[in-house]
Amino acid sequence: LLVQWIGGVHNDALMVACIAVAAVLMVRRGWPSLAAGGVALGAGMSIKQAAALAGLGLVAVAWESRHRAGVRGWWRLAATAVVPGFTTVATFVAITLASGLGMGWGAPSAGSPIAASSNAPLSWVASFLRYNEFAPEATVNTVVTGLSMVLILAAIIALYFWIGPKADQVGRPWLFLMLSMLSFGVLGPAMQPWYLTWLVPFIAFTRPDDRARLGWWLLLVGFTMLPPLQDFMPPYVAMGVVLVPLAVFVWWRRSGRSGTVSA
Structure with a gap:
């Protein structure tokens, strides 16, 4: 966290802080x-719109607390979802209008996350399609970004049915x-190594x-090793370089345990 949030001066720190406060x-x-x-x-979304992905998860956290108090029913x-949902949207819109930032992703200065290769697998697909000129760059970016949004939505729906709150x-x-x-990192149009820090404040609660x-x-x-490596090689190559020693470590650990059991 010191390296990425403070040393890297990433606005992710403020976004995650808002989610934690929520x-x-x-x-x-x-x-x-x-x-x-x-x-x-809503304040977190005004810093980085990816905070919206925490919305249903926060509803689940709130529902757990209310469920313990005997609250039940659809x-x-x-x-429990509508009340914070309304204030989230209202806050985001109010901050957007007051600041003139144009809804974040809709502003001309926002750019296209898929336009550059990152640690997101879909960004590699987009880079491959652009490099081989399968379609105009704008078309590739639009199609892959749309596919990303569909996949993220499908993933969240699947997660809801698997481990989400019910009546x-x-x-x-x-x-x-x-x-x-x-x-967002796995299926989104862009992912950077420091996105993993989004999870740090919450991992212990699982x-x-x-x-x-x-x-x-x-x-x-x-992921801590990726930023310096990516100064010298493409993200997908750096991820492969990191994966090899980690896979060897896992294999060694599993082999050691098997040997201990056999003995």
């Missing part, structure tokens, strides 16, 4: 706290929150087991 507010059971959580999320769950169930709210945010903790640390180490 989570703290929304675990409280009163309607004013839900509304205030939406304001915090209408109550819907209200009489809480699901796994913190994991739902994290995976919803991670869907209560990971030993295997999950090991996977998390390996992922974190790998």
